Amino acid sequence: MGRRAVLFIREFTVRKHERGILLRNGDFERFLAPAVYRFFDPHRRLEVERFDLTQPAFEHRLVDYLVRWQPEAVEDHFWSIETGAGQIAVVYRNGHPWTFVAPERRALYWKGVVRVTAELIDVEENLAVPRRIVQACVTERQARRASLFDAAVLVREVPEAHVGLLFVDGRLARELTPGVHAFWKIGRNLRVELVDLRVKGLEVGEQELLTKDKESLRVHLNASYRFRDVQLTVRNVRDPVDFLYKEIQLGLRSAVADRSLDALLEHKGSLDGDVFARVHDKLAALGIDLTEVGVNELARITI
Known part of the structure; x- marks a missing residue:
């Protein structure tokens, strides 16, 4: 071969852990196994793309073309995974969960170094992940x-x-x-x-209320509660803690309004039980257990 012809020889090396794709004018020609290749290419129309098999995902513009027009070559070089509507494929790398293929997609993975397997899962029917x-x-x-x-x-x-x-x-x-x-x-x-689900405290801040005889009273109380049936509560109450606060507040207002100032001051302890009785059953029917109500402050407001 003359010296001038040698100048037009192009050399490409595909290493042992690689595969190559030979392109002519940008079009697919063939796959290349590990070797040293020499091509007479005076117009530099050839190109070799190399792929590291330790990174098996083949994301390339030619995927659909290869699957349709080079099916035998694809079978020789790749694991092919396709999903339908409502399906995903869980892809395993050497036996370990690695990635997934979304519904109605196709993916190719190089054979040769990494062992790739896949499991199809109907995600429309199966909500829980394995x-x-x-x-x-x-x-x-x-x-x-x-x-x-x-x-x-x-x-x-x-x-x-x-x-x-x-x-x-x-x-x-x-x-x-x-x-x-x-x-x-x-x-x-x-x-x-x-x-x-643990017992929690709720502080009902300072309330200014009117007694039965129209006296002004300042009351401050705490309550304890827990959720007994969470689903029942959530299905029926938009904001359970706010609802609980307002129900205890209403119960307190009603209990104070039903008694005179003297009766309240004389029997402070009875107000706890009265408020508890007024709201307990309603809360229980909504999955909330009221465990305790305690009045911390009860004082007449003088002007």
Whole structure:
């Protein structure tokens, strides 16, 4: 071969952990296995794109073309994954959950170095995420790394002595026990509200009330309560704590208005039980247990 011809020889190397695609004028020619290639290319129309097989995801403009017009070559070089409507594919890398393919999508992954498998899941029928995938998400978060599943999975932890309320597209779907829970959020709007089941205190601030004999009285009380049936409460009360505050306030106002100033000052302790009796049953019917009412201050207002 003459010296001039040698100048037109182009050399490309595809290493052992790589695969190549040979393009001519930007069009696909063929796949290249590991080797050193020499092409006579006087007009520099050839190009070789190299792909590292340790990064198996094949995201390329030619994916659809290759699947349609080079099916045998695709079968030789790739794992092909396709999803339908309402489906996702959980992709495993060497047996570990790695990423996912969204509904109605196609993805190719290089064969040769990384073992890639996939599991199709109907996310329209299955709301809960399999435990092995949940664990992968939690592990990534504990390592302070972003998980590729974050776009598809909602993960929430319910602490001890709490329940979680899962809302799907604005509707209460289920109650969650303490622990880690995960749900597919593709195609739906999810949120989880945490509710503390322990006994809590509520301070009903200073109230200026009128007694039966039209005397002005300053009253301050505290109450204790807990949620007994969270779903019942949430389905019927928009803001449970505000509702509880107002009901105790109304009960206090009624109890004071039914008695004279002297009766109230003489029997201060009876006001606790009176307020409790006036509101307890109504709250209980809505899933709220009122456990105690205590009047801290009871004094006549003098002008």
